[in-house]
Amino acid sequence: MTILTCDIDSLSDTSYYEDMRFLPTIKESIYSPSFYTSLLTRPLSLSLTYFLKFALLLTGVQILVIFNLLWNQVPAEAQKFVSSLADFYPAELTLEVVDGAVATNVSQPYFIPIPFDSAMEKKDTIVNVAVIDTYTPYSAAQFERYNAYVWVTRDTIFVRQKEAEVRAYDVRNFEGMSLNRKTIEEIVGKLDPLTKFLGPLLVVFVFAAYLSYYSMRLVYLLFVALIFFIIIKLFGRPLSFKNSYKMVIHGSTLAFLTALCIGFIQNATNFRGFPFMFTIITLAVVFVNTASIKIVPSKKITPQKKSR
Numbered sequence: 001m002t003i004l005t006c007d008i009d010s011l012s013d014t015s016y017y018e019d020m021r022f023l024p025t026i027k028e029s030i031y032s033p034s035f036y037t038s039l040l041t042r043p044l045s046l047s048l049t050y051f052l053k054f055a056l057l058l059t060g061v062q063i064l065v066i067f068n069l070l071w072n073q074v075p076a077e078a079q080k081f082v083s084s085l086a087d088f089y090p091a092e093l094t095l096e097v098v099d100g101a102v103a104t105n106v107s108q109p110y111f112i113p114i115p116f117d118s119a120m121e122k123k124d125t126i127v128n129v130a131v132i133d134t135y136t137p138y139s140a141a142q143f144e145r146y147n148a149y150v151w152v153t154r155d156t157i158f159v160r161q162k163e164a165e166v167r168a169y170d171v172r173n174f175e176g177m178s179l180n181r182k183t184i185e186e187i188v189g190k191l192d193p194l195t196k197f198l199g200p201l202l203v204v205f206v207f208a209a210y211l212s213y214y215s216m217r218l219v220y221l222l223f224v225a226l227i228f229f230i231i232i233k234l235f236g237r238p239l240s241f242k243n244s245y246k247m248v249i250h251g252s253t254l255a256f257l258t259a260l261c262i263g264f265i266q267n268a269t270n271f272r273g274f275p276f277m278f279t280i281i282t283l284a285v286v287f288v289n290t291a292s293i294k295i296v297p298s299k300k301i302t303p304q305k306k307s308r
Helices: 022-030 033-038 044-065 067-088 140-146 181-234 241-269 277-290
Strands: 004-007 095-098 101-104 110-113 128-132 148-152 156-160 166-170 293-296
Touching: 022 033, 022 044, 022 241, 033 241, 033 277, 033 293, 044 067, 044 181, 044 241, 067 181, 140 148, 181 241, 181 277, 241 277
Parallel strands: 004 293, 128 148
Antiparallel strands: 095 101, 110 128, 148 156, 156 166
16 A cells, blocks of 8 residues: 655645636545645645535536426416316405404305315315304314314414414404405416416525535534544644545535435435444545555754754
8 A cells, every 4th residue: 555655844835736627626525635635734724625626516406407397386286286276266255354353254164165176085084175263262172173274263362283273363363354355366367477487496596505404513623623624633643624624525526426416316215324424525525635644744843952
């Protein structure tokens, strides 16, 4: 095995590495002991720049995979849903909130069933979106019998939450509100043109979300660098925490690529990685690339006294 001896004070020519192209750096970040040797004198800013470019590349790939979903499918479904709201609202139903109480023009209890094409699985006993009953006092048992997600009473709107939780809303917060088919059609008419902007907004939102994720990973790599720094100190190898961080940043390349590939195939294989996979792969790459580097610490020069 070839031992690469590196005197930290002797590496001064880093222009080649500073001018390196991005794609070859990805390959060298996975395996290249000589590249990891050069990291000892490269500024941290270059490693951070590499990480930013790499994060942008991964983000671009991930967005490209789901681009059709974000740009076309989701907006189309949203537009279909908005357009169906007017048809979903019963033509004969009018709801008003007057003097803190609900008033309606239909006989009660009045049920608004879940549309057939959006009904829940058969095991779900709830079959109604809402029930309007302003005469019967609220009780949990009666709400269960109504098999609805929403119960509109005289002065309160009860809404089911997760895990059998029910939240209550005072109708006085909606004082003066009036709902009928015409009102809903007007709302739909205002919302429908906005759905064409949903695709671009989703792409921007997902792009920002991915970059936020990689930013948090960059912070997490400080912890991984600390682990690496402590381990090599135990083996008596002099390396600063700053250099450890630079090596860990590049060492995470394979971990990110592995996670990306697993994400693409996890639905088919049901494999989602293993505990601490990212950390283990990152540390393994760094240790493999630095195993053959013999770091020679700089010698402290003591000035000699002049003889008289």
